[in-house]
Amino acid sequence: MITDKLQPFGTTIFAEMTALAQKHEAINLAQGFPDFEGPAEIVEAAVRALRSGDNQYARSRGHPELVKAIADSVKDLYGLEYDPMEEVVVFSGATEGIAASMLGLLNPGDEVILLEPFYDSYPPGLAMSGAVPRYLTLRAPDFALDGDALKALVTDKTRMIVLNTPMNPTGKVFTVDELETVASLCREHDIIALTDEVYEHLVFDDARHVPLAYLPDMRDRTLTLSSAGKAYSFTGWKIGWGTGPRALVDGAQAAHQFITYANSTPLQVAVAFALRNYTDDFRAQFRTEYAERRDFLVSALKSAGFTVTAPQGTYFIMAGFQDLFTGDDREFAYWLTEKHRVAALPPSSFYHFDVEEGRRLTRFAFCKKMETLELAAERIGKIGK
Numbered sequence: 001m002i003t004d005k006l007q008p009f010g011t012t013i014f015a016e017m018t019a020l021a022q023k024h025e026a027i028n029l030a031q032g033f034p035d036f037e038g039p040a041e042i043v044e045a046a047v048r049a050l051r052s053g054d055n056q057y058a059r060s061r062g063h064p065e066l067v068k069a070i071a072d073s074v075k076d077l078y079g080l081e082y083d084p085m086e087e088v089v090v091f092s093g094a095t096e097g098i099a100a101s102m103l104g105l106l107n108p109g110d111e112v113i114l115l116e117p118f119y120d121s122y123p124p125g126l127a128m129s130g131a132v133p134r135y136l137t138l139r140a141p142d143f144a145l146d147g148d149a150l151k152a153l154v155t156d157k158t159r160m161i162v163l164n165t166p167m168n169p170t171g172k173v174f175t176v177d178e179l180e181t182v183a184s185l186c187r188e189h190d191i192i193a194l195t196d197e198v199y200e201h202l203v204f205d206d207a208r209h210v211p212l213a214y215l216p217d218m219r220d221r222t223l224t225l226s227s228a229g230k231a232y233s234f235t236g237w238k239i240g241w242g243t244g245p246r247a248l249v250d251g252a253q254a255a256h257q258f259i260t261y262a263n264s265t266p267l268q269v270a271v272a273f274a275l276r277n278y279t280d281d282f283r284a285q286f287r288t289e290y291a292e293r294r295d296f297l298v299s300a301l302k303s304a305g306f307t308v309t310a311p312q313g314t315y316f317i318m319a320g321f322q323d324l325f326t327g328d329d330r331e332f333a334y335w336l337t338e339k340h341r342v343a344a345l346p347p348s349s350f351y352h353f354d355v356e357e358g359r360r361l362t363r364f365a366f367c368k369k370m371e372t373l374e375l376a377a378e379r380i381g382k383i384g385k
């Protein structure tokens, strides 16, 4: 009964691997959700909001307290100014933001450039809106952006480029030069950018997150998506948002009002509290803890015989398993889950153009307590033995 548009996409790989992990009581390093809580004070802010009667429909574009906190936060972080009531929209997670932006801003037949491997909701979002994807494959180990190849994909029908930085699943953080390559095409061909920056606070070492909207003339061509799920470890709250010029926000809002209309009122109030009170120190600590988890898992994977480059951002590691297993990424992920009781994600579903590229890789999520990662490392250490 599934519509022709969605038939090709099946069930998301996250649901499949999480169910498999549960069945085999495996440690789930497949799906990117923390196995620890976000700050207790933010939970208390949600409880306060629940108890003080913030329980009816919120304003469709977002609770006034939250949109103001978002606009202030983006100004503090990046110096970008958005009118909170006109240029911010709150979604049910960035995932709704992706779908609503595509549905509200694209006409059937518009072409959209996707950089693969991509977060798996991008192609179905385009399919639902009738737009046509054009893929550019970024290749391991550094996943560099080839400006000429990108340029070659632009036609007179290109309406949008979707960019995800820091990038899931590769862990890549786009450099200013790479962002400029994207920006120059947007300026030259009047293309809009949808940027998914949900991992904006998860960058390591010398890497810096630069929003595409920060580049010259890009604020008015870019709709930027972000999420409290990633920034505060509350993935189950599903509070995400978009910031952009009024024309783009109006487009996304046109769809959002008929998809969810509005999102959880008390949780929006709590996220506003988080954005105002959990800022620089919290984020520095967040990065330090994640850098420790990353270093630990990278070194455990290397000792077990995986080919690994430490990611510059996100909480994912892409690893090559060619020295450990003959078979493709799905077979490997099933084998690892069933035999070694550690679940990883087969990334080939994040590729549509050059699927082979994903078949030799596997993705581990390190958004887990150190003790979870230690247990996973112990199990992974036995693979070659």
Ligand SMILES: Cc1ncc(COP(=O)(O)O)c(C=O)c1O
Pocket: 032, 092, 093, 094, 095, 096, 119, 164, 167, 168, 196, 198, 226, 227, 228, 229, 230, 235, 238, 239, 240
């Ligand atoms: C790149 C990317 N965008 C969006 C999302 C989803 O964000 P949310 O949980 O706010 O819907 C994820 C979640 O894994 C992601 O990796």
